[in-house]
Amino acid sequence: MPVNTFIRWENLMDVLTHYSVNNSFMETFKHTANNEKINLCMQNEFIRSCLEKWLDDSKFNESLKNSTRSKETRLAANEEFKMNRLELCCKLYTKAAQFAPDKSIESALAFSNRSAMYLRLNKYQECLKDIDASLNILENLDINEKEVHKGQLIMKLLKRKIECLMALKQYESAKTNWENVLELSKNIYKIPLEDKFIKKCKILLDYDKNDSNNKDIVKNINEMLTEDLIKKTLDKNEITLPFKSSKLQLCYTEAKGRHFVASTKIKYGELLIFENPFAFVLLPEYYSSFCYNCCAPLKYYSIPCDNCCTILFCDNKCLQEAKNSYHRWECKQGTSIFKCIGIAHLALRLTLETSQGNRNNDQIYNLLTHIDDFKSLELYQYSLTATLLLIYLQKKTDFFEKHPNLAMSSVGNELLHHMTRLVCNGNAISTHLMSDHESGSFTSIIDESQPRIGTAIFPTSSLLNHSCDPNIFSSNILKYVVIKASRDINKGEEITNCYGPNFRRMRLVDRQISLKEQYHFDCKCSICMDPQKDDMLFKIVEGLVCFLCHNEISATLSDLDVNDTVYCDFCFKHFRTLDFKRRLLKADKTYNKGIKELEVNNFFKAINVISESLRLYTLVLNQKNSNITKCEDSIAKCFALAGDYENCYMYLERSFDAIEDRFGKNSLEVAYELDKISDVMVNNLDMRKNRNLIHKALKYVRRSMEIFHANLSAWDIPYNESGLANIKHKENILLQFLEGRF
Numbered sequence: 001m002p003v004n005t006f007i008r009w010e011n012l013m014d015v016l017t018h019y020s021v022n023n024s025f026m027e028t029f030k031h032t033a034n035n036e037k038i039n040l041c042m043q044n045e046f047i048r049s050c051l052e053k054w055l056d057d058s059k060f061n062e063s064l065k066n067s068t069r070s071k072e073t074r075l076a077a078n079e080e081f082k083m084n085r086l087e088l089c090c091k092l093y094t095k096a097a098q099f100a101p102d103k104s105i106e107s108a109l110a111f112s113n114r115s116a117m118y119l120r121l122n123k124y125q126e127c128l129k130d131i132d133a134s135l136n137i138l139e140n141l142d143i144n145e146k147e148v149h150k151g152q153l154i155m156k157l158l159k160r161k162i163e164c165l166m167a168l169k170q171y172e173s174a175k176t177n178w179e180n181v182l183e184l185s186k187n188i189y190k191i192p193l194e195d196k197f198i199k200k201c202k203i204l205l206d207y208d209k210n211d212s213n214n215k216d217i218v219k220n221i222n223e224m225l226t227e228d229l230i231k232k233t234l235d236k237n238e239i240t241l242p243f244k245s246s247k248l249q250l251c252y253t254e255a256k257g258r259h260f261v262a263s264t265k266i267k268y269g270e271l272l273i274f275e276n277p278f279a280f281v282l283l284p285e286y287y288s289s290f291c292y293n294c295c296a297p298l299k300y301y302s303i304p305c306d307n308c309c310t311i312l313f314c315d316n317k318c319l320q321e322a323k324n325s326y327h328r329w330e331c332k333q334g335t336s337i338f339k340c341i342g343i344a345h346l347a348l349r350l351t352l353e354t355s356q357g358n359r360n361n362d363q364i365y366n367l368l369t370h371i372d373d374f375k376s377l378e379l380y381q382y383s384l385t386a387t388l389l390l391i392y393l394q395k396k397t398d399f400f401e402k403h404p405n406l407a408m409s410s411v412g413n414e415l416l417h418h419m420t421r422l423v424c425n426g427n428a429i430s431t432h433l434m435s436d437h438e439s440g441s442f443t444s445i446i447d448e449s450q451p452r453i454g455t456a457i458f459p460t461s462s463l464l465n466h467s468c469d470p471n472i473f474s475s476n477i478l479k480y481v482v483i484k485a486s487r488d489i490n491k492g493e494e495i496t497n498c499y500g501p502n503f504r505r506m507r508l509v510d511r512q513i514s515l516k517e518q519y520h521f522d523c524k525c526s527i528c529m530d531p532q533k534d535d536m537l538f539k540i541v542e543g544l545v546c547f548l549c550h551n552e553i554s555a556t557l558s559d560l561d562v563n564d565t566v567y568c569d570f571c572f573k574h575f576r577t578l579d580f581k582r583r584l585l586k587a588d589k590t591y592n593k594g595i596k597e598l599e600v601n602n603f604f605k606a607i608n609v610i611s612e613s614l615r616l617y618t619l620v621l622n623q624k625n626s627n628i629t630k631c632e633d634s635i636a637k638c639f640a641l642a643g644d645y646e647n648c649y650m651y652l653e654r655s656f657d658a659i660e661d662r663f664g665k666n667s668l669e670v671a672y673e674l675d676k677i678s679d680v681m682v683n684n685l686d687m688r689k690n691r692n693l694i695h696k697a698l699k700y701v702r703r704s705m706e707i708f709h710a711n712l713s714a715w716d717i718p719y720n721e722s723g724l725a726n727i728k729h730k731e732n733i734l735l736q737f738l739e740g741r742f
């Protein structure tokens with residue numbers, strides 16, 4: 001019996017690295033010109049056969065269509081449907097549709113069943129799309145009538161369609177379909193209609209299309225964030241993509257390379273760049289939650305690729321766009337192979353995009369590769385991956401047949417150079433949280449992160465140099481990047497981005513090491529050149545206090561890992577770092593116990609236990625340490641859930657200063673916190689009598705609005721509006737409080 005012996009890509013690379021170090025290949029590789037390196041790997045019998053074998057692994061067949069799996073998944077979904085667990089049910093039906101071979105009965109059944117679920121969710125548009133998909137397949141399908149009664153299925157779908165159309169008040173099309181169903185019922189399938197259904201449709205008999213009051217109302221209820229929506233909004237504001245503010249002046253110096261300087265004063269919140277990526281790839285863990293082509297979040301509706309079963313699209317347009325370009329070379333086994341190789345997937349995508357010949361490739365070729373700065377071991381491993389991809393294109397696709405003018409060696413070269421280019425110029429695509437804003441929800445500031453969902457290359461934004469204290473704020477809407485000024489910028493000042501190491505999150509030494517390793521330069525930004533200022537922030541958020549006299553000591557949290565003792569200037573004593581660590585550990589444990597109580601809704605028990613952990617942390621940590629903020633925030637959450645808004649407010653207020661210091665005055669974190677505090681204040685009924693508090697809440701609401709506006713939504717994109725609308729609503733309530741209403 002064959003054993004499952006799939007070798008992980010990292011392990012195969014280790015094997016090949018050992019092989020090359022142990023014989024002279026590594027030496028030869030080192031001394032071979034960069035442009036010949038892939039050729040060299042291709043010509044090595046051992047390396048090539050290992051890579052070929054790996055690509056042939058049966059594991060990669062998991063991305064091929066499979067009707068058995070489709071059926072199993074659909075039946076499991078049916079069970080969830082019966083139990084009314086619709087979220088899981090939706091996921092499973094979508095999976096069933098993914099596994100189902102194109103235009104097969106399984107595919108028709110998956111869409112048909114999913115449409116029933118949409119109907120139950122009152123998602124009529126989605127329901128109609130699935131009904132049509134299913135009907136389309138059924139029309140051209142010969143079915144073994146013993147298994148599925150085609151007539152019955154078609155009738156069921158049409159009846160469901162009528163129900164949807166009536167719910168959408170599209171009576172005219174409903175009536176047409178009704179007449180169609182009657183005809184099928186009487187003359188074709190000879191299946192009588194139930195009285196219940198006929199009764200339901202009675203309204204259609206009276207419908208007169210000449211009556212102007214009964215005109216079909218085609219509502220655009222597609223609220224999803226889509227590419228079309230963004231383009232429309234940009235059009236309205238006369239912004240054409242890619243957008244670059246005329247205040248950005250491209251300059252060049254030997255030391256800085258190409259970079260942007262403000263040609264005139266730029267104001268906080270001003271739009272500087274809005275750019276589509278030259279190429280982008282979604283990270284595999286998000287294949288089922290975002291569109292593979294445009295990065296739109298897929299909450300309910302999505303359609304599978306008709307050829308492979310790992311990825312999803314937001315609509316048919318995205319599917320076709322992908323299939324007509326890059327995805328035709330990635331489809332079938334490709335998507336599951338790329339799951340293993342990380343950033344190299346984007347290198348392949350760049351190669352596919354630049355080979356299309358209709359793009360301005362220079363903007364990519366002009367980006368630095370730093371290829372000579374790589375250590376030869378690193379370069380060897382990149383070369384192995386490039387060789388793998390080259391073999392993939394040659395053996396698994398018809399790429400070279402379709403591009404007879406492209407030589408294997410030059411494509412291999414491209415792959416390697418793109419890979420090194422991406423190490424320095426690749427950008428993360430993250431989702432921002434405004435989209436998930438639901439009023440009344442109580443999210444913890446500590447948990448709020450911007451998960452990275454993809455990697456992209458943005459030619460213009462890539463020209464921004466790094467600073468550990470940047471003056472821009474960059475965010476993503478779908479796959480686009482939006483760059484705005486995060487503070488006022490003076491004429492002549494350089495516009496800077498942060499490549500990751502931010503002085504608010506990382507210490508100077510660590511930043512310098514990280515930038516040198518990945519980007520090959522020594523950072524000389526204003527913060528790096530001012531170690532004292534750099535230290536100040538860390539003293540605040542990492543500072544320790546003496547557990548005997550409660551005065552601040554000069555050691556910080558990270559010193560505990562390095563030194564054996566710390567010294568207190570006030571009680572002139574040396575303490576063992578172990579004693580600090582023990583106290584911290586006890587506080588951690590207590591905190592986790594409290595969170596467990598919170599999870600099972602024992603709010604008051606949780607408040608007691610977390611308060612104890614807060615006391616324990618306060619014995620050794622500076623007031624602004626994130627552990628203290630974390631405790632205060634969790635206690636506030638408990639109070640909010642228990643309906644005690646006054647105490648909740650008090651705890652949130654206590655941690656606000658620390659959050660402002662840690663993340664910066666104009667940061668989104670601060671805006672979220674202000675939003676949260678004012679939510680609590682508005683919910684607090686007693687507050688209505690206290691004019692001072694109302695004024696304070698108004699101030700908070702307006703400041704959070706200002707930050708959100710500056711950072712996110714200057715284009716009136718309806719998607720962001722729901723979050724902003726909630727803040728506006730709060731402002732109105734507060735104004736009414738002031739007028740003495742309510």
Ligand SMILES: [Zn+2]
Binds near residue numbers: 291295296313
């Ligand atoms: Zn899409």
Ligand SMILES: [Zn+2]
Binds near residue numbers: 331
């Ligand atoms: Zn596909």
Ligand SMILES: [Zn+2]
Binds near residue numbers: 469525527528
């Ligand atoms: Zn720096």
Ligand SMILES: [Zn+2]
Binds near residue numbers: 547551569571
């Ligand atoms: Zn002391």
